[in-house]
Amino acid sequence: MKVLIVGSGKTLYFLCRNFTAKGYTVVIINRSREECVQLARRLSATVVCGDGSDAVILKEAGAMGADVVLAITPNDQDNLVICQLAALKFGVPRAIALANDPENAEIFEKLGVSAFSTTHIVGSLIEQRASLEQIINLLPVGEGRVNVTEIILDADSPAAGKLMKDLVLPENALVAVVMRDQRPIVPRGGNQLLAGDRLVLITLPENHGAVLKAFTGDGK
Amino acid sequence: MKNSLYIVIVGCGRLGSHLANQLSRVGHSVVVIDKDETTFNELSPGFSGFRIEGDATQMGVLKEAKLMRADVVFATTHEDNVNLMAAQVARKIFNVPHVLARVFDPRREQVYDQLGIETICPTSVASEMFLLAVASGRAAQGDATT
Numbered sequence A: 001m002k003v004l005i006v007g008s009g010k011t012l013y014f015l016c017r018n019f020t021a022k023g024y025t026v027v028i029i030n031r032s033r034e035e036c037v038q039l040a041r042r043l044s045a046t047v048v049c050g051d052g053s054d055a056v057i058l059k060e061a062g063a064m065g066a067d068v069v070l071a072i073t074p075n076d077q078d079n080l081v082i083c084q085l086a087a088l089k090f091g092v093p094r095a096i097a098l099a100n101d102p103e104n105a106e107i108f109e110k111l112g113v114s115a116f117s118t119t120h121i122v123g124s125l126i127e128q129r130a131s132l133e134q135i136i137n138l139l140p141v142g143e144g145r146v147n148v149t150e151i152i153l154d155a156d157s158p159a160a161g162k163l164m165k166d167l168v169l170p171e172n173a174l175v176a177v178v179m180r181d182q183r184p185i186v187p188r189g190g191n192q193l194l195a196g197d198r199l200v201l202i203t204l205p206e207n208h209g210a211v212l213k214a215f216t217g218d219g220k
Numbered sequence B: 001m002k003n004s005l006y007i008v009i010v011g012c013g014r015l016g017s018h019l020a021n022q023l024s025r026v027g028h029s030v031v032v033i034d035k036d037e038t039t040f041n042e043l044s045p046g047f048s049g050f051r052i053e054g055d056a057t058q059m060g061v062l063k064e065a066k067l068m069r070a071d072v073v074f075a076t077t078h079e080d081n082v083n084l085m086a087a088q089v090a091r092k093i094f095n096v097p098h099v100l101a102r103v104f105d106p107r108r109e110q111v112y113d114q115l116g117i118e119t120i121c122p123t124s125v126a127s128e129m130f131l132l133a134v135a136s137g138r139a140a141q142g143d144a145t146t
Helices: A009-021 A033-042 A055-060 A076-090 A103-110 A118-131 A208-216 B014-025 B037-042 B059-064 B080-093 B106-114 B122-145
Strands: A002-006 A025-030 A046-049 A068-071 A094-098 A114-116 A135-141 A146-152 A174-180 A183-185 A198-203 B006-010 B029-034 B050-053 B072-075 B098-102
Touching (some): A002 A076, A009 A033, A025 A033, A033 A046, A068 A076, A076 A094, A076 A103, A076 B080, A103 A114, A103 B059, A103 B080, A114 A118, A118 A208, A146 A208, A198 A208, B006 B014, B006 B080, B029 B037, B037 B050, B059 B080, B080 B106
Parallel strands (some): A002 A025, A025 A046, A094 A114, B006 B029, B072 B098
Antiparallel strands (some): A146 A198, A174 A183
16 A cells, blocks of 8 residues: 655654554655655655645655545645645545644535544543543544444433433434343333443544433533 | 625735725725734725634634625635635635635646636736737737838
8 A cells, every 4th residue: 555644743753654564655745854854764665855735746756656645734724735636636546634623624524535633533532531431442433433432321320211212312323232231232212221231332523522421421 | 796795805915905905995895814913014094894813724713704604705825725725615615606716836726626716826827918928029029020
């Protein structure tokens, strides 16, 4: 797989190290000549010095044959344009942009560019890991756009004792499985939730906090 | 078209401030956005519109400028990518009917034509005018010698 990454800093460095270790062909585009020299010394990647939103530089970096373009510069406008050029001018099948402003993640998707927000991802991870002891497991799937979370219902959960159909959940959320006495149940409206149940929830990063609140209460 | 339009101008440099002054003078409601407050000094004393200090690549700033109500948006900052992003958001998210972006790099122009974003490239415009001037100058010379 050939990956083209436009960006700078430690995120770029460690991502590249990770990708080259997996055997991917990595090409980096970076604006700073000094950083390019450092990167070329420390990584087994091709380094191109220049503006990644310039079609000439993208071409020089071999955008034409890239499988993935990843735009992770600190400027959202650059990330958007890099991905649009990669997709439209060079036919790159997958172009992914970092949205530094979390609100731009949605905007980029509406403009036809795959996007992710580290603020969203890290923020929800911290909320989940640090504040909720009921959570056993968390698995982001679908490029981090969907969370699979396993929680235990304790006795003071607002959902304990309720029928599934009486639960008020935000849109785009699902109780996928209820584990009770080692037995998995795929719940329907008529199933009752009990304290001690282990639930597997499907949520989105946007509604994750609100969904968890429906099961764990406001306290935490 | 209404007599008075609601016009948002992104970037208050030489071009942006010039447009803002003229459009405000003929009676349009104008809002200018720039991330550098000192650029607002370029606005004439007669400018009756609003000034917003902020980064036009952030949704919050565009919402504050009430893009959903705008008839026209001009993106005139000195950064092509800011203009292209602001123009796309104006056109496709806020459904502004008339959007124009200044783009310095002629290579970027084509791609955004494809995306339905109208752009003006000063480099292309100027070079066309130069070429035209040369061509007509040659024609005039030709006329003189015949």
